[in-house]
Amino acid sequence: MTKTVPAPKAGILDIAPYIGGKSKIEGVAEPIKLSSNENALGCSAKAIEAYEAAKVKLFRYPDGHAAPLRAAVSAYHDLEPERLVFGNGSDEVFALLNQVYLEAGDNIVTGEHGFLAYRISALACQAEVRLAEEPDQRVSIEKLLELVDAKTKIVYISNPANPTGTWNTPEEIAYLRARLDPSILLAIDEAYAEFVDEPTWETAFGMARGSDNMIVTRTFSKIHGLAGLRIGFGYCPLPVIEAIDRIRLPFNANLPAQFAAVAALQDSVHIEASRQQILNWHPRLRQAIAGLGFEVRKSIGNFVLIYFKDGEEAARANEFLMTQGIIIRHVANYGLPQCLRITIGKDEENQAVLEALAKFAATRA
Ligand SMILES: Cc1ncc(COP(=O)(O)O)c(C=O)c1O
Numbered sequence: 397m398t399k400t401v402p403a404p405k406a407g408i409l410d411i412a413p414y415i416g417g418k419s420k421i422e423g424v425a426e427p428i429k430l431s432s433n434e435n436a437l438g439c440s441a442k443a444i445e446a447y448e449a450a451k452v453k454l455f456r457y458p459d460g461h462a463a464p465l466r467a468a469v470s471a472y473h474d475l476e477p478e479r480l481v482f483g484n485g486s487d488e489v490f491a492l493l494n495q496v497y498l499e500a501g502d503n504i505v506t507g508e509h510g511f512l513a514y515r516i517s518a519l520a521c522q523a524e525v526r527l528a529e530e531p532d533q534r535v536s537i538e539k540l541l542e543l544v545d546a547k548t549k550i551v552y553i554s555n556p557a558n559p560t561g562t563w564n565t566p567e568e569i570a571y572l573r574a575r576l577d578p579s580i581l582l583a584i585d586e587a588y589a590e591f592v593d594e595p596t597w598e599t600a601f602g603m604a605r606g607s608d609n610m611i612v613t614r615t616f617s618k619i620h621g622l623a624g625l626r627i628g629f630g631y632c633p634l635p636v637i638e639a640i641d642r643i644r645l646p647f648n649a650n651l652p653a654q655f656a657a658v659a660a661l662q663d664s665v666h667i668e669a670s671r672q673q674i675l676n677w678h679p680r681l682r683q684a685i686a687g688l689g690f691e692v693r694k695s696i697g698n699f700v701l702i703y704f705k706d707g708e709e710a711a712r713a714n715e716f717l718m719t720q721g722i723i724i725r726h727v728a729n730y731g732l733p734q735c736l737r738i739t740i741g742k743d744e745e746n747q748a749v750l751e752a753l754a755k756f757a758a759t760r761a
Contacts, residue, residue, distance in 0.1 A: 411519045414512055417725050424721045428748055430739040431725040433558065433588075433699050435621030436673050437742070439656070440666035443622060446659035450652040458651035465627075465649070468658045473601060473614075475631050481640050482649040486587060486615040486628030490552070491517035493583060493611065493630070496639045497549040498523040505543045506552040507535040509560050509730045511585060514552040523549070533693075533732070534562035537572045544576065551576060554585040555600070556592060559727045559737040561695020566598040573603065573610060581636070583611040587628075588697035590619035590667065591674045597696065601631060608633050616653070618698060619670050620660040625653035674698045677740045684750050688757040699739045702753075707733030713756050720752035 417431030459465075462482045470477040483489040490513050498504070500522035506514055508527040515525045524547075528539040535553055544551065551572070556563040573582055584600040604610040612631045617623035627649055632640070660666070681700050685692045691703040704710040707728060714726045714736055722745075725737040738749055 405522070407519060407522050411516055412729070414516055415729065418723045421718050421721060421723060426721075428722045428741065428745045430741050430745060430749065431723045431737075432623070433618060433697070433737075433739045434623050435618060435670050436698070436740060436745070437621065437666070437670050439621035440660050440663035442663045442666070443620065443656040443660040446655040447625075447652050450655040453651060456651065458647050458649060458654055460646045462649050462654050465654045465658050468661050469629060472661045473631075475601060475605075479631055479634060479637060480629050481632060481637055481644065482627065482629045482654075483644075484628075484648050484650070485617060485623075485626040486585065486613040486630070487513045488626075488648060489611075489613050489628060489630040490514050490583070490585075491520075492640045492644055493550060493581065493636075494518045494521050494523070495643055496636075497581060501547060502549045503543075503545070503547050504550045504552060505540050505548055507540070507557065509533060509557065509732055510535070510552060511554045511558055511587075512729065514550075514583075514585075518550075527731075530560070530562075532562075533560040535564055537564070537568050540572065541575055544580065548580050550581045550583055552583045552585065554587065556586075556588045556597065556696045558588065558697060559699065559701055559725070559730050559732065559735070561693075561697045561699060561701055563592075563594065563597045563696055565596045566600070566603065569600055570603060573607065576609070578609050581609050581611060582607075583613065583630075585613045587613070587615045587618055589614065590671055591698045592696050593675050594696050604631055604633075608635070611636065616657045616660060619667060620657065621666075621670065622653065622656055622660060625656055626650070627653035627657050673742075674740050677743075677746055681738075681740065681746060681750070685753060688750075688753055689760070690753065690757070699737050701727070701732075702736050702738065704734050704736070709760075710734050710736050713753075716756045716759070717749070717752050720748070720755070722749055722752055724749070 421427045494517040498521035503524040526543040615628035
């Protein structure tokens with residue numbers, strides 16, 4: 397008798413596994429890690445206190461409705477509490493949306509350099525992922541619309557976008573929404589919203605409020621520095637919440653994460669310090685990097701993207717920075733082999749990056 401082994405359903409093994417930012421360099425005890433857009437200043441001391449306080453409750457299940465956190469987010473962002481869904485990071489909110497809305501043969505549409513999390517869970521639903529060209533590495537509304545058809549269920553945009561740091565204006569988002577059939581969801585991922593100081597960018601919360609097909613997601617992983625706890629949320633139309641709640645695991649937002657997230661929202665001093673660290677360093681880093689002869693464009697978010705001559709030079713620069721104890725992100729798997737993304741870090745980390753890049757610049761032909 398021939399032996400068979402359990403086989404994953406069609407398509408699963410064709411999905412390229414997500415590769416996170418590196419965190420180790422062999423032989424370097426404490427590398428400078430600027431590869432995952434984490435918060436340079438860590439998280440709030442108040443969030444740590446709340447996390448500590450949660451430890452005596454670890455034997456309890458978390459609040460499946462995340463009531464205190466729901467109330468805190470609702471008050472902080474002025475959002476109707478019943479329209480919020482919490483997830484194990486905003487990644488889980490994308491996965492839940494995909495599970496609820498995608499059947500085999502459906503499709504999602506997103507930018508060619510868009511965040512990978514939307515794609516992986518869509519492929520797991522046996523849906524097609526359609527990647528719209530991004531001229532100048534910026535999401536083009538027209539290019540997205542060209543790919544939308546009767547099988548499109550969700551259009552995803554990260555705004556600001558990772559890793560390009562480009563963004564779409566509220567007028568563009570409104571234009572897109574107006575041209576999408578109301579049966580198609582428009583999901584706007586605002587993971588980096590709090591780091592923005594750009595008059596032509598605006599949160600989509602207001603637009604989503606009056607909409608039956610728009611979703612806005614946020615995360616506690618970036619400005620609040622709680623990436624390790626995994627907590628994010630989506631602001632959705634009520635029918636979307638009702639559908640998600642049918643399949644959401646009852647305790648998907650863990651207990652210490654809920655505690656710490658409430659405290660993080662209350663620490664306006666830490667939020668502002670984190671924001672200022674990025675806003676102060678963005679122009680300084682871009683100017684200094686350009687001064688070394690590298691191409692770096694205006695971008696928003698807690699990172700900068702350097703464009704090298706080609707993929708080979710970007711790979712060499714990446715290796716060189718590792719020899720200097722610095723880990724950054726080569727974003728070849730985002731369709732940008734010629735680019736390295738550097739998370740803006742602490743003052744001394746940013747200085748170290750600039751010194752290392754200056755040394756690399758000296759080796760250039
Ligand atoms: C555009 C974008 N969206 C979402 C996330 C992930 O957020 P979370 O940690 O809440 O899953 C990231 C993280 O890097 C991101 O870059």
